[in-house]
Amino acid sequence: MGEFDAAGELVMGGMLGRAVEPHAGESHGHGHHGTICLNCGTALIGPHCHECGQSGHVHRSLGAIGHELLHGVAHFEGKMWRTLPLLAWRPGDLTRRYIAGERARFVSPMAMFLFSIFTMFAIFQILGISTPTDLDTNSVKPAVVLQQSITKEEAGRDRKAAKLAKLDASDTDRAELQQDIAAANQKIGRYKASIAQLGENTSIGIEADADDFSGHTGWHTLDHGIEKWKKNPALMLYKLQSSIYKFSWLLIPLSLPFVWLLFFWKRQYKLYDHAVFVTYSIAAMSLLFIVITLLSAVHVPTNVLGTLAFFVPPVHMCRQLKQAYQIRWWSAILRTGVLLWFITIIASLFLLILALLGIMG
Known part of the structure; x- marks a missing residue:
């Protein structure tokens, strides 16, 4: 059933991404149907209604269902294929151009984020990558x-x-x-x-029983959650894994203050700009993890995968910083080093929040 679950996650990610994606800049390749909008009755002056936005051409075939599904999953109208190359090689240009107002040409940061996160976990499920289910608490003594x-x-x-x-x-x-x-x-x-x-x-x-090692904080909810973790760590790890992608959006607000600290004296950059930078960056790292996972599945040498995992993220972040904020290389390299240190703090806070949610849930 893992493959069906993975397919569901993939479709869900695409649909959620589509739900937050601005409907603009997409060519359907159809002329308008008649001269009246079938949704609101407004006279059409182009392929789309200028009042409600509905296309003048209305599908009514089984093939249209498949078209809408593909369109929702991967935006097969061209925006994805314009976005991915820039996200991979010139992420800062993509960030800067989107902030400057080129919204119709590219997949929005949040849509790309949702699609990449759900796709990553779908790939994990297909390949059987999950938390262990046979943990023995005694084995750690x-x-x-x-x-x-x-x-x-x-x-x-x-x-x-x-x-x-x-x-x-x-x-x-x-x-x-x-x-x-x-x-x-x-x-x-x-x-x-x-x-x-x-x-x-x-x-x-x-x-020795797990109770002999249990601590009591005096907070009943927290103590009860710790007790559940001790009794069934495999279940708690599974819940933690499930929570990672459900609450992955928390990485964005957690990262914002730290990215702001890198440029707090530059008033031309707003929190929105930093949010676009962070969201595209997380999406790019998720896509990188997908590539590494797929390469591992086809038995690419471990040293090659380790090199990719170690060098690509800082290089990508450095390029994005330089291009997005239009700074010099030495400044981008320095900020990348600080940002990598910040990332360890952000990841620790994120996992701590998830652990607390799991324990207290």
Whole structure:
């Protein structure tokens, strides 16, 4: 069912993007139908009604349903194909031109943001990328990990001891088995010493209940959420993953103050300008993650993917800063370094908000 869910997410993202996209600059390639608008009755003076905006040509076929679906998912009227190249290579020019008023030529920042976010998570679902469902809270306790190692070593040692007991005194394999058993005993001794240093004995490491480690803040809602997280971390991680794209729009208001700080003394730049910059930038990074994910699926070497993930984002942000705000390269590079530091703060705040929403929800 993951593929159907992914297709639904893709269509939903396109439709939501279409819902916030200005209906302008799109050629339908049809003449107007008659001389009266069928929606409001206004006399037509062009292919669209100047009163309500409805097209003069009204579809009435099954093929029109598919056309509207494709149009809603990816804006197959040309705006997407004018926007994507600029977003990839000249993102600052796209940002500046959109702010300056070239709105009909390009997909709006919010529409591109919604489409890229939903498409990214649709790709994740298609490829089966999700949070683990078999998490064991005990596995994160050091004593339990050490005890599991002890059990494994003891099992191997006992097998070799049983094999040794069956061999004759003259068998040449006895010396090797005795060395293996001695090595296993040494490892077991080191593991037990480590448990002692942790201040936990074996029984505590295995049998301790999550309640023994629970803290109480005095806030009932928060304490209850923490308890749920401890009892079922896999479910909470799944909810956190689902919340990331549902609340991804929070990244925009969270980022605005930090981008404003980069130019607060330049009064010609308004908060709207920074919002367009941030929204296009997040959309571009989402599309980059899609590309990296698809390349990983076709087994592109990890070092290539790591290079893309490490170098492309700062280079893209630097180019966008220079082109959008028309600053010099040294200034763009300096601001990019500060912005990367800001991004760690923004990401931390975003995850903290999502965790709190999950815990208190």
